[in-house]
Every structure is written in C-alpha cells, then in structure tokens.
Amino acid sequence: MCISQSNKLFRLKPIVFKIALVFLLSITINRDHIPSNSPSVAQTPQSPRLSLETMRFDGNLSFDNIQHASKDFGNRYHLMPTAVLYPKSISNIAQIIKHVFNLGLTSHLTVAARGHGHSLEGQALAPDGVVIDMESYKSPVMTFHTGEKHPYMDVSAGELWINILHESLKRDLTPKSWTDYLHLTVGGTLSNAGISGQAFRHGPQINNVYRLQVVTGRGDVVTCSDEQNADLFNAALGGLGQFGIITEARIALEPAPTKVKWIRALYSDFTTFTNDQERLISHSRGAFDYLEGFVVINRTGLLNNWRSSFNPRDPVQAEQFTSDGRILFCLELAKYFNLEGVGEIELEVDSLLTELSYIRSTLFLSEVSYVDFLDRVHMSEMKLCENDMWDVPHPWLNLLVPRRSIHSFAEEVFHNIVKDTSNGPILIYPVNKSRWKNGTSLVTPDENVFYLVALLSSAMPYSVGRDGLDAILARNRRIVKFVGDSNLGIKQYLPHYTTTQEWRAHFGDKWEVFLRRKMAYDPLAILAPGQRIFPRANAFVRH
Template identity: 50%
Template sequence: MTREMTSSFLIMTIAICTLIIAVGPSELLRIGAIDVDGHFTFKPSDLASVSSDFGMLKSPEQPLAVLHPSSAEDVARLIRTAYGSATAFPVSARGHGHSINGQASTGRNGVVVEMSHRNIGTPEPLVEPEEMYVDVWGGELWVDVLKKTLEHGLAPKSWTDYLYLSVGGTLSNAGISGQAFHHGPQISNVLELDVVTGRGEVKRCSEEENTRLFHGVLGGLGQFGIITRARISLEPAPQRVRWIRVLYSSFEVFTEDQEYLISMHGQSKFDYVEGFVIVDEGLVNNWRSSFFSPRNPVKISSVSSNGSVLYCLEITKNYHESESDTVDQEVEILMKKLNFISTSVFTTDLQYVDFLDRVHKAELRLRSKNLWEVPHPWLNLFVPKSRISDFDKGVFKGILGNKTSGPILIYPMNKDKWDERSSAVTPDEEVFYLVALLRSALSDGEETQKLEYLKDQNRRIMEFCDQAKINVKQYLPHHATQEEWVAHYGDKWDQFRSMKAEFDPRHILATGQRIFQNPS
C-alpha cells in the first residue's frame, strides 16, 4: 500500500468510526454491506457536499452515506435494503442540488443518491435520430443532453431557463420555460421512463405500460420512484435565435399581448414567450441583464413610466441559417400585432445553444462576485389568468415596494398542454401565469436585501393571495404541514396518497419534500 493509500484508508476508517459512534453501527454496517457496482461514501466532505442546496435556507443536515450509483440496479439494491429493514431509512435522489428548501435531502438517518455525479457505468445519452428521441440517465444535466443531441442536429423541445439542472430533478417538478405555451412543460415531452419504486422494483413505464406510475412520477416530487432513465422527445434543432425584448408601462396591455402570443400555434408564431417585471433599477442590476449590453444600453428613465412599474416582454424566433433572409420580415409581421412602447425595442441575434445556455453566463458573472452562493428565498407561483391583474396591484405595485433583490419572471401558459394525469398541480383555468420571484439575500446588504426581510415578504405575498382569494398554486412547492399539502393537491390528493401507498408504502423516498410522515 502506498503512503497516499494508507492515509486515505486511515481517514476513511476514522470517518466511519466517528459515524458509527454517532449513529450506531447497525445502519452503517447494513449500508456498507450492500453490493453495488458504484460506491458508497461516508467521507465527511462528501456528506457535507450533499447536505445543502441552492436555496441555502436550512441548516445543513448530513446523511449517513452517499451512494454514487453506476446503474438502476445499484439504486434498487439500496432501496430494497431500506424497504426490507426492520426500521426503514430514507433514500433521496439528488439531481444537481438546485432545490430551495432541502427537497433532495434525507436528514441524518438517510442515504442520498448522487444522481448527477458521473460514475463509471452510468450511461451516456443515446440519441435515436430516426425515432427522434434521446435516452438519458436520470441524473444527466440538461446541458449535456443538449450537447449530445446537437451532434445529430436535434434538440429537446421544452426547456428550463437554466441548463445545469438534472433531468430527474426537473421531471419531478415540471420543467418550464418560454416554450411551455406551445410544447407544454418538459413532463409533457417524455415518452418512457425507468423508475425504481420505493419497494426497490425497477419498472419501465410509458403511455402503454405501467401508465399510472408513468403519469404519477412526472411532477411527482420524487415520491413514487427514482427516475433512472428518461426517453425525451426531440425536434430538429434551430441554428439561430432572434431574441427581442420590448417594454410596457400598462400591465393590461402587456398581459393582453402575452396572452395573444401564446394563443398562436401555427407556423407563424414566436417560439418562446416570457417576460419580467421591473419595479426598480432591476434591469440594470439583475442577473439576467447581460442582454442589455453596453452596445445596447437601456435607460429606464428614458421610457416614460413616472417611476412606476414597467413590464418587459421577452420573445424569440428560432431559425435556420438558410432562412436568415426572411426572418426579419417574419418578426416584423408578428411584432406589428403588439402594443409595446414603440421606442423600446431591444434585439439581439445568437446561436441557439447560446440562447438556451444564457443563464449560465449570468451564473459565472455572479460567482466571480461571490454573489451566487448566497441564500435564495425564491417564491414561484402559478396565478390564474382571471386574477393576474389583482396580483399585479397587490404584489408588484404593492407589497414589493420598489426593491426586489432579483428578477421577477412572469409569463402565461396554456393548461391544455399539461397532462392532467401527471402529478403536477396547476390552477383550474385554461391560462395561468408563472410568477417567479427569484431573489438573492445579502447578509451585508440593505435591510430590504436581508434574508428575514425577503422571507417575510414571501409570507405577506401568500397571505395577500389567501385574503384576496387568489387561488395560486406553488411551483417547486414547499409546505409546512400535511394540511397545506392536501390543499395544494386539491382534487389530486386522494390519487397522490393512494399512489404513495402503492409505490412507496414505507415512505422511504424524497422525505425532504416533507409531504408524508418519515419512514417507519
């Protein structure tokens, strides 16, 4: 044994002994004895690395162990052990740890399955160009799925704004961005899944096979199984993107235009429709502002708003290089129908991949200023169309004051593009809006940038919706009591609970969501 090997062996032994003293030997021995092709780690640094998330809102709780699986069978062996134990222990898949409220954690007695950590044996994305789909490992990051599919001139149809998220993680929520109005969320673009249930069974499921599990897992917050493979539907990838932002001072005109745009589904339409709210100097300072480059500066004061709230519509037209002669004309025709402030058109043109990966550039910028790894008290809401104007008055023009501490996204979606059989929950109206308050808290900032202030503001927003009877649904939900979860699921609760009893009867999976009681 070399000196390095001896010292890492010693470190490992000390770590295991410390854990055994802390939690008792039986769990660790049981976990350590599971025969996997990947590996378990008990190293304090590995345990620490999976115990926090992007939200940084909770004090980190280290699990007993971390599994780096090589295959679905590794995941199944772990879950079968947890399921078969006299005292079951929690097992949570962790994608890229980009949750806000500890959803991918297990607490002290569990095992975290590191899905996104590439391991020997985990399969590479496999593209089937003839069939127009790609098969991907559940922990694959969307950015890597994109790279692989582009080699074949293909790409998934529906996206998230940020690509460093895992396939299993976004499919457990919904996966939304400006394409959702047309293609539906990412969960509407999945053809087949391999899932390891809470009983440790590996099940293939699709529209034709194990249908109940298939729909239940999509948007299922990890409650019924760990997704180890997903088959994602593809389309020919565009080469370039014309990216346009225009401003509005009237909320009614802004939402009218957004709703008009999402009603278009033919050849002639924009391919992406989003928008954001500007209640302060946000456009200049927020982390999505790279668009307004020095070559394309924006002075908010130059747009007449009398210091009040502005709204920015963000749209894109995808095209192939061979269409570059006609894209201007096509965009012009589409824009003619819109009623934005005519002096406020900002346009840029870039490669498709650069458009999709746009938030990563902002991440690198924020990282360089130490502003990425800070607490993120985000609040994401689906607001029914019939009440969006009340929400504007009460929240954007009311509770927020004139400071936001981060971008506020707002865009509508069509409910008929969401499969009602999935576990995802949306308001009961044909059109609903995503409102995403994506705030960063700064401990040494102004009072309005502090974590407690922003958390209190979130609480006031929820209270306002409650009092005004605006039937919002949380996206990436976080609820404190089971009563709140029952209200969240509404008509879907009975089905959700009965699926839990069927596929994870001992409540082993994704306990960090805090929907059901811990394992018994």
C-alpha cells in the same frame, strides 16, 4: 412486491381502500399520537450506519466527506445524511432502496435523489438517511433514434440538460422544451415539471418524455410509459420524487435551429402587457418560439444595461427614454431560425411585432446562436460566481396564477408588497394548459390560461435590511398569506409546505390519488423526505 402486485391496490373495493388509507395515514401523519408505552407497539431502533456498512456495491457508499449533500442551491437548510451513494448502475439504486424497505418500520432511514443540488427548500436532502448522487450514474452513451417519425433519445436521469443539448445538436436535433437554466439533471426537472418560455408551445418538459425507468420505494426497477405501467409513469412525472427515483428517460426531439432572434420591449400598463402576452400564446402558427416576461421595479439605466447584448430599433428614442420611477413590464421573445431562412424570419418577426402595443422607443433586438440563447442564465451565473454572489441564500417563491386572478395578484404584490425593493428577477408569463399532459402529479390552477410568476430573490449575507434573508422571507410570507386569504386559485410551483393540511389544500381533488399512489409505490414513505409530505413510518411495529 412487483409492480403488477402493487397495482392490485387500485382494484380494491372502496371500503378496503379506505381502511388501507387510514393505515397509511396512521403510520405516517398521525404517528405521534400513538403512545410509546402501548402494549401493542414495540420500538426497535436500528443503527443506520451499522445497517449500511454491511452492504456491498460496485459503486461507492461513502460515510465521509459528505457535507456537500447536506445543503442545496436555496442555501437555507443544512441537514447531514448518514451516507452518500455514488451509483455506477441502476442495480445500486435499487439495492439501497430495497435494503431500506426490507428493514421495515424499525428503520429511521430515508433515501433522497440529488441531481445538481438545485432545490430550494431542502427537497433533495435526507437527514440521517442516504442521498443518492444521481450525477454519478450516467449511461455510457446517449442513445439516439433519429429515423423515426418522432425522433427521441434515451438518457440517464443524472445527465445535465446542457450535455443533452450539445450531444443532440451533433445530429441537428434538439429537445423541444427547456428550463431557463440547463445545468440541471433530467430526473430533477421531470420530477417537478420543467417550465420555461417554450411551455406555451410544447408544454413543460414532462409533456415531452415518452418513457421512464423508475426505481420505486420498494426497490423495484420498472419501465413505464403511457402504454406500459401508465399509472406509475404519470405519478413520477411531476411527482416530487414521492413514488420512485427516475433513472432513465426517453426525450422527444425535433429539428434544431442554429440562430435566435432575441427581442425585448417595455410596457408601462399591466393590462396591455398581459393582453399582448396572451395574444401571442394564442397564435397557432407563425408564432414566436419562446415567450417570457419580467417585472422591472425601481431600475434606472435599464436600457443601458441591455446595450452589451441588444441593439435598439430606434437609438435616438431609446436614449431619451426614462422610467420615471415607474414599475415597468418587459416582454421577452425569441424566434428560432436557420441562416438560409433569415430573410423570411425578418419579415415574420416584423409582422408579429406590429400587432403589439409596447412602448416603441424600448424595442431592443439581438441575434445569437441557439446554444448561447438557451445557456444564457449560465453566463449570468459565472459573473455572479466571480463576485462571490452565487453561493448565497435563494428564498425563491414560484407561483402559478390563473388568468382570472392575475390582475388582483399584480395590484397587491407588484404595486404594494414588493414595490420598494427587488433582490432578483421577477418573471411573469402565461401558458396554455390545454397543451399540457393530463393525469400527471403536477398541480396547476383550474383554468386554461395561467401565469408562472417567479420571484427569484437572492439574500445578501449578513444584511439586516431589505435585501437580507429575514426581510425577503417576511415578504414571501406576506405574498403566501395574501394568496391564501384571497381565494385566487393560485398554486405553488416547486411547492414547499410544512403541514399535512397545507399539502392537502395544495393537491385539492388530486390528494386521494396522490395518497393511493404513495401507498402503491412507496408505502413506507422512504423516498424524498425533504419534501415533508409524508413523515417516515419508522417508529412503531404492530405485533
């Protein structure tokens, strides 16, 4: 079915649409309630491998040495696919999806796009299905359009953001919005949102893309934007891979700086900390270019740890500072500049800092290149790899907390649930929802200002203590239960749920739109099975 035919679903009369929704749910969510011996139902199991072995590609469909596609960065789920596709063209991706779609309800096969394998809960896995290695598909050349009022670049969705950074800088340009970690694929971050410290100014990465090319769950290759196939465009952005595999993207660019003033300062009072953060993101002009924060729990010698890359504004006072076992909150800021504007930037930064109420002895500053600042997490990754501490379970929990709830959340979580231990950074920073694109699949709290809170724990192998996987997962469950019981309006980012009821609650009033889009673009629930939103409609065929 072509995309124009699919869109007819959105013009159905209400009663017809409701019947269609009931059908979709009956073949996915409620399929286990259909008796296997029903005379109106026939089961015709297919051999996934036999079906796939008959296909021919200019790429490579591999059935061997595919163990790497059975796990991800979260390192908790290990689910083997039947095959891994290494595509050389978009037609390879469309071909495999159309093949599975044409098998209909008799097939068990599902398809998942895998970028750099950085999902946390098995979202990019396809147990007994086909994993598409998106890093194998890359456009021969990144295409730049620099003479426009709004410059942009066209890239394949399997390209890493770090490569995009280096290529765009050759033209003195840069994407506007980033993630903290750049060794991720374009398609992967756009399927979620892509949030970091630039989001308060430019919105997430899904705000800064002009056009997509998507292969739907029917195998159709569709170009979409706000002007063309807008519903699919908005569905795919933040759509968790449910409506199509993003294969190409047009990324917004802006003039690139060369240097960064990088600043950190500590707070002991949470209200003062959040007031300053919110004041900074409300600046319409002359603000910082990046703003994040993190919670410091049970850390001694913190300022000494910074000395390798930061310098204290007041060395004497910094030497005398002690945390006294307190929970502290660190404000992290960055101001971008070019060398010819360094004097003006110094004055601007000093003026902005005078408005803030941090502990004066804890102000630390650094000056680094733009590339080194953006790629800072990769530097930490390499150090952890050297100590065999990167390939461990990462039971991360990411939450979007509305402003009205942040103090209640902090009191219970920071001062109670995690007060005695922290096995990784805890990020916390606000964003302005008014600057974010409406209509995408991304779910956020119903408030103009909300906070990203990311508990980025690493579990120590074989540990049965507080730093072990079981203890961290138990702590995460306590936080999720508190969030659910307290009615704080909090949403998960990079969400992970196991029941339809939980997914309904997550999407709220967006659930019906999400279902309608699923029926239009992936009616057999072939795509992104690892998200566990829609079970594959594979067991029964009606005569």
